[in-house]
Amino acid sequence: MIDFEERHFPFEGCFNFRDIGGYRNSDGQLIRWGRYFRAGRQDRMTASDLRALAQLGLKTQIDLRRPDELEDQGRGPLEEMGVNYKWHSVIPPNGSKVLDAVAGQGISGERYLRYLDFDVSPWLHVFRILAEVESYPLVVHCTAGKDRTGVTTAFLLSLLGVERTLIEEDFILSNRDQPRHIKFLEKKGLTSGSVHRNVGVPEDAMKVFLDGMEKEHGGVIAFLNKIGVDDEMQAAIRGALLEN
Numbered sequence: 130m131i132d133f134e135e136r137h138f139p140f141e142g143c144f145n146f147r148d149i150g151g152y153r154n155s156d157g158q159l160i161r162w163g164r165y166f167r168a169g170r171q172d173r174m175t176a177s178d179l180r181a182l183a184q185l186g187l188k189t190q191i192d193l194r195r196p197d198e199l200e201d202q203g204r205g206p207l208e209e210m211g212v213n214y215k216w217h218s219v220i221p222p223n224g225s226k227v228l229d230a231v232a233g234q235g236i237s238g239e240r241y242l243r244y245l246d247f248d249v250s251p252w253l254h255v256f257r258i259l260a261e262v263e264s265y266p267l268v269v270h271c272t273a274g275k276d277r278t279g280v281t282t283a284f285l286l287s288l289l290g291v292e293r294t295l296i297e298e299d300f301i302l303s304n305r306d307q308p309r310h311i312k313f314l315e316k317k318g319l320t321s322g323s324v325h326r327n328v329g330v331p332e333d334a335m336k337v338f339l340d341g342m343e344k345e346h347g348g349v350i351a352f353l354n355k356i357g358v359d360d361e362m363q364a365a366i367r368g369a370l371l372e373n
């Protein structure tokens with residue numbers, strides 16, 4: 130059972146912030162709580178949010194946003210709280226236009242697959258961080274915390290041995306915070322038809338993506354091996370995130 134309320138943090142100014150702890154892999158091992166958080170942008174967090182965030186004891190922030198997003202939104206408040214900032218943009222400048230041309234406009238599993246046509250070294254750098262036990266607890270985020278963050282989390286859950294059905298279900302949890310996010314944007318006068326569409330995810334997007342990973346790369350683990358996430362790194366990540 131996917132327990133959204135237990136793992137979700139309903140911050141006033143940050144959306145899609147949740148813990149992946151508690152999921153069980155195919156060997157029966159549980160992912161540790163309070164180690165890996167996934168989220169959207171944090172620059173709109175309130176003072177109350179920041180007090181609650183401080184209780185998580187974060188050590189590392191992994192930022193997946195494009196350069197233009199970073200310039201527009203800033204790094205957010207975590208660095209000022211002593212969190213180590215790491216920026217590894219997985220979509221290059223003008224990459225969104227390239228994605229529109231090859232995968233069509235709008236969110237889709239096919240669009241996620243085309244992320245991997247860009248330089249794959251940011252993914253390797255992210256997993257190097259995940260392999261360092263001193264990096265935890267950490268948060269991985271993009272702007273909305275669902276697409277680039279969703280792909281990264283799907284990679285990680287696959288590496289941890291979580292069943293595919295559960296990976297797909299975890300991905301769809303992003304839609305549970307959609308109404309609250311839209312309401313927040315409406316109060317800020319920032320909504321439009323595209324905004325309403327883009328704060329959620331298509332329910333089949335992760336299925337399409339993982340099907341494509343099998344077809345084009347031989348699966349997630351084969352892809353990670355190919356880009357340099359070797360057996361030693363994978364074992365270190367499992368050791369950091371799985372209960373004994």
